[in-house]
Amino acid sequence: MIDTSSPLVRPRRLRSTPAMRRLTSETRLNPAELVLPLFVREGTSEALPITSMPGVVQHGLDSVRRAVTDAASAGVGGVMLFGVPESRDAIGSGATDPDGILNAATRVVAEEVGGALVVQTDLCLDEFTDHGHCGVLDALGRVDNDATLERYREMALVQAASGSQLLGLSGMMDGQVAAVREALDGAGFIDTTVLAYSAKYASAFYGPFRDAVESTLVGDRRSYQLNPGNRREGLHEALVDIEEGADIVMVKPAGGYLDVLADVAAVSDIPVWAYQVSGEYAMVEAAAANGWIDRKRAVHESVTGIRRAGADVVLSYWAVELAGWLNRGDFA
Template sequence: MNPVIRPRRLRTTPAMRRLVAETHIHPAQLILPVFVREDIAAPVPITAMPGVVQHTVDSLRRAAAEAAAAGLGGIMLFGIPATRDAIGSAATEADGILNLATRAVVAEVGEALVVQTDLCLDEFTDHGHCGVLDAHGGVDNDATLLRYRDMALAQAEAGSQLLGLSGMMDGQVAAVREALDAAGHTGTAILAYAAKYASAFYGPFREAVDSQLQGDRRTYQQDPANRIEGMREAGLDEAEGADVLMVKPAMSYLDVLADVAATAQVPVWAYQVSGEYAMIEAAAGNGWIDRDRAIRESVTGILRAGAGAVLTYWALELARSAAAEFGGHA
């Protein structure tokens, strides 16, 4: 046997494999999610997410500066207030932790990277849901849209360049876009968490934001069994004016990500969520897998499936390793 066609020719050396690689991880494709907490004097480690902390405003400034220096595409801010109530009042206060932190990060990094903010009520409510509750304890979609509009204005005025609508309320993109435009914030972009699933992989995030949630979010986040529905949600958000679409989580929904990326006329991103991070860190910590290879493989797979950018807690580490691999020219 003497086969003429030998695909292995393109796998012979590291240089050859790098030359023909179809997917590369570039720092500009990476977005670092960060948590900032109101009532702490020093960063607090998150036990379920080794290496990740709840920041003070001062430590957040330093993290943002590191992200900018590494060439990351952006930073996504999540706020943890000292007090919560039924409607998440702290989310719309000008001096609330998220809006205060946004102003600090914008002042620190300027235009070096895109400053993004999570627009959702779950961190701010005493019941932990992503919206306002009705008299029966369910999430009131339309009443929640009013709160989202107010949050959007507060975040835009604080300097956020891209608002991450993650609540999965029907009509949220249209409601926020209308409010922003009416207030003159026509240049503020919207990242729609278009296909966000009711996933078990959000577990460590609950610790990260000190979630007060009792029960689950299955009446508004998508059923993990549904693929076509993800396309429907993404199409609606794009039609309502979303500038970027998100699929979340990433690992278990690469088919949905590929579907959306194949048809959308706007950028499509994915979020490598806390549970994905924690699983790899835990397995590596036990010596069961090669940590560095697993991290790179997981993010490469998300990009290969069609994501134009990835929110990942390894963003800074990956950016630095990419720069080292390509001699500082990543």
């Protein structure tokens, strides 16, 4: 006779010891699945702290060499470069200047670690325009989608020529993937990878990033970034980018959009990445600084959640630090 007073199913067996928990873990993190975003500022010879992102800095060309060397040593998969120019104009001329800060930094980083990790560049105009939008404006002050595509084509060729192995198309213009892919292939850059920021939402969590790039934005980007309430639209945008020839698609932000990330991952036959954005970083750092959460565990858990939802790779400002913890086996 079966003793019904004792549970027949005991799931806790699989959680009984550290070794058992490690053996049965469904989601594991590896340093190679992490990408470190880096800001490189024109006109500085030293690393400048970003107040709203404790521990993150604006690099100069010398300090970025050290940063990417550390990233390569930690085994992270890549670095994503953002430029912070000294001067800006209506069309973002600095973005296509071969000697502009982003392209100069790309050459430095490619020379330093190009064989050890994937050198990536942000392909967007917002850091380079005096109005702070991701594209050029028409006579009425609206972002002109098709005129912006021409600028993106030009940016793609300069970035690829500077040594970028992967272009991060973050502007959310219609047709940007097809336009950039055509330009790259036409110029012989057939091996340059295109990462489409497909489901990029008009999020409040970008606030500290705008400090990091010294954004001049007036108004908002809701006419081209996605409505935070729209789930199906995020999937639709990813499918469009896949059809246009993207090599990788991205969901951004990550933490607040895990449902969108899971939707895209469920149907995509190409890699799916996610960006753990500045606001997500800043909230954990602020809470940890006040002693309200365990910082190390919170960092690990937040990135694990993004991977669990379906991201193959996570862009995170903690990439190198987290990689170090993983290499030491701190979460075993």
